[in-house]
Amino acid sequence: MSLSSWGVALLQALLYLALAPLLAGWVRKVKAWLQNRRGASPLQPYRDLYKLFGKEARMAHTASPLFRAAPYIVFTATWLAASAIPFIATGLPTAAVADVIVIAGLLALARFFLALAGMDVGTAFGGMGASREMFVSALAEPAMLMAVFTLAMTAHSTNLSSVVDHQLLHGIILRPSYMFALTGLLLVALAETGRIPVDNPATHLELTMIHEAMILEYSGRHLALMEWAAQLKLLLYGSLLVNVFFPWGMARDIHPGALGIGLLLVVVKLALLGAVLAASETVLAKMRLFRVPAFLNLALLLALLGLLSHVILEV
Amino acid sequence: MNLEQLPLLQQLMIVLSAVVLLTSFVLLEQARLVAAIHAFAWQGVLVAMVTAVVATGSGLEHLFFSAALTLGLKALLIPWMLHRLVRRLELDRHKEPLHHPALVIMAGVALVIFSYWLVLPMIQEELMFTRNIVAVSLAVVLIGLLMMVVRQQAVAQVLGFMSMENGLFLAAVSATGGMPLVVELGVAFDVLVAMVLFGVFFFQISESIDSLDVDRMNRLTERTDEE
Numbered sequence: 001m002s003l004s005s006w007g008v009a010l011l012q013a014l015l016y017l018a019l020a021p022l023l024a025g026w027v028r029k030v031k032a033w034l035q036n037r038r039g040a041s042p043l044q045p046y047r048d049l050y051k052l053f054g055k056e057a058r059m060a061h062t063a064s065p066l067f068r069a070a071p072y073i074v075f076t077a078t079w080l081a082a083s084a085i086p087f088i089a090t091g092l093p094t095a096a097v098a099d100v101i102v103i104a105g106l107l108a109l110a111r112f113f114l115a116l117a118g119m120d121v122g123t124a125f126g127g128m129g130a131s132r133e134m135f136v137s138a139l140a141e142p143a144m145l146m147a148v149f150t151l152a153m154t155a156h157s158t159n160l161s162s163v164v165d166h167q168l169l170h171g172i173i174l175r176p177s178y179m180f181a182l183t184g185l186l187l188v189a190l191a192e193t194g195r196i197p198v199d200n201p202a203t204h205l206e207l208t209m210i211h212e213a214m215i216l217e218y219s220g221r222h223l224a225l226m227e228w229a230a231q232l233k234l235l236l237y238g239s240l241l242v243n244v245f246f247p248w249g250m251a252r253d254i255h256p257g258a259l260g261i262g263l264l265l266v267v268v269k270l271a272l273l274g275a276v277l278a279a280s281e282t283v284l285a286k287m288r289l290f291r292v293p294a295f296l297n298l299a300l301l302l303a304l305l306g307l308l309s310h311v312i313l314e315v
Numbered sequence: 316m317n318l319e320q321l322p323l324l325q326q327l328m329i330v331l332s333a334v335v336l337l338t339s340f341v342l343l344e345q346a347r348l349v350a351a352i353h354a355f356a357w358q359g360v361l362v363a364m365v366t367a368v369v370a371t372g373s374g375l376e377h378l379f380f381s382a383a384l385t386l387g388l389k390a391l392l393i394p395w396m397l398h399r400l401v402r403r404l405e406l407d408r409h410k411e412p413l414h415h416p417a418l419v420i421m422a423g424v425a426l427v428i429f430s431y432w433l434v435l436p437m438i439q440e441e442l443m444f445t446r447n448i449v450a451v452s453l454a455v456v457l458i459g460l461l462m463m464v465v466r467q468q469a470v471a472q473v474l475g476f477m478s479m480e481n482g483l484f485l486a487a488v489s490a491t492g493g494m495p496l497v498v499e500l501g502v503a504f505d506v507l508v509a510m511v512l513f514g515v516f517f518f519q520i521s522e523s524i525d526s527l528d529v530d531r532m533n534r535l536t537e538r539t540d541e542e
Contacts, residue, residue, distance in 0.1 A: 174326035176333030
């Protein structure tokens with residue numbers, strides 16, 4: 001691996017960091033437009049993060065060292081997982097280091113510490129949020145892996161970079177398995193990033209919170225890291241969806257022009273995905289918690305159908 | 316056999332038949348009768364589209380006719396009749412949740428794998444790509460059967476029966492380029508007559524046991540007049 005490819009990999013990882021709040025802000029802005037409000041500027045999440053980083057971090061008396069360490073672990077694990085997903089170019093060394101199973105593992109690590117931190121202080125809401133988070137993710141993870149395995153079977157590799165390369169090389173082919181995997185993965189992404197209809201990112205209503213309930217005790221820079229990690233996770237799933245299923249325009253070699261086009265196109269694609277997400281959040285209502293298993297069962301069924309239709313119809 | 320080497324029309328056909336399989340699962344799982352009828356109508360639309368695609372690809376003109384027949388009968392007429400029946404029996408708000416939805420879905424997936432296994436020798440024998448769709452259509456037939464087993468509502472069972480017919484039609488179209496027109500007309504007429512008969516039966520059942528829950532028929536006993 002040459003030095004320049006590592007440079008691009010580093011650039012890509014920094015781009016993930018820099019663009020994550022923008023995507024969250026963009027979704028909020030579009031949602032505000034759809035609700036006939038003016039809404040805050042898409043740059044508002046940056047201001048929030050800046051403000052939170054400047055504030056003092058308060059700790060509960062009952063907090064253990066784990067509570068203090070969790071935000072750093074959650075943030076780093078999510079960032080590492082994100083940087084392994086091709087963003088503007090394929091064939092980068094970070095993609096060669098981590099395949100999709102490692103990415104799922106890193107996300108599980110982040111979730112584990114998030115749930116532990118939620119329970120650490122010993123408030124009722126933290127424990128409730130943690131148990132709900134584990135409940136949702138235990139159902140979402142098999143569906144996600146199954147959907148990604150569908151792609152892996154087509155490309156004969158669990159490495160996302162080769163999956164994307166395979167897509168780019170073969171041009172547009174109508175594949176039923178991709179269609180099923182895409183819809184399955186969309187549902188999983190909604191559940192995993194805590195969007196409507198599974199969780200409401202904007203709520204502070206006690207009975208419906210999942211993610212918010214776990215980070216209720218955090219303040220200052222710790223809260224900033226947790227929020228940034230959540231925004232990173234949204235961008236991670238967004239780029240997984242747009243880059244794996246619609247990779248056209250991604251740079252396949254390290255060349256400034258190609259990288260520029262890749263960046264421009266991925267931003268456009270993510271903006272479209274964000275608008276679709278905002279529209280679906282405006283149309284849908286949050287479902288009861290006990291309906292979530294049915295929702296994720298559907299995701300698993302779609303992923304399974306993707307796998308089966310690959311085996312039956314495509315091989 | 317590789318998907319990349321196929322012409323776009325055949326790829327489209329494969330995608331459509333995969334969606335037919337999906338609608339079968341939707342039918343199996345849908346608790347609300349009206350929504351299930353809509354899912355059945357969509358399945359009819361998809362089967363008609365597959366037929367039209369086969370007709371365009373192969374140039375068999377009588378297939379256009381059977382596509383139109385399928386569209387008119389299975390996507391419009393029969394769903395409309397069922398809809399009217401459901402409204403007249405005041406079942407539009409009726410909801411019949413499955414007892415073990417995840418288990419039923421897994422049974423459906425197992426049936427898909429089983430039908431693939433059954434069709435496997437045929438796929439290896441023949442090199443025509445669309446024969447893989449036979450596995451999908453067999454799965455649609457078996458899922459229709461499963462639906463008749465797990466559902467208690469008579470209307471839902473009829474939907475399962477009708478979707479079995481869809482599966483058979485899909486198999487005929489994809490494997491052999493459609494049945495002769497006479498046979499097709501006969502089958503269509505049979506389905507229509509069956510639908511009318513089912514309608515009459517629904518009224519009879521609901522009149523005699525005051526519900527369309529077929530399980531309650533098990534509790535019927537012969538009246539014993541011992542006086």
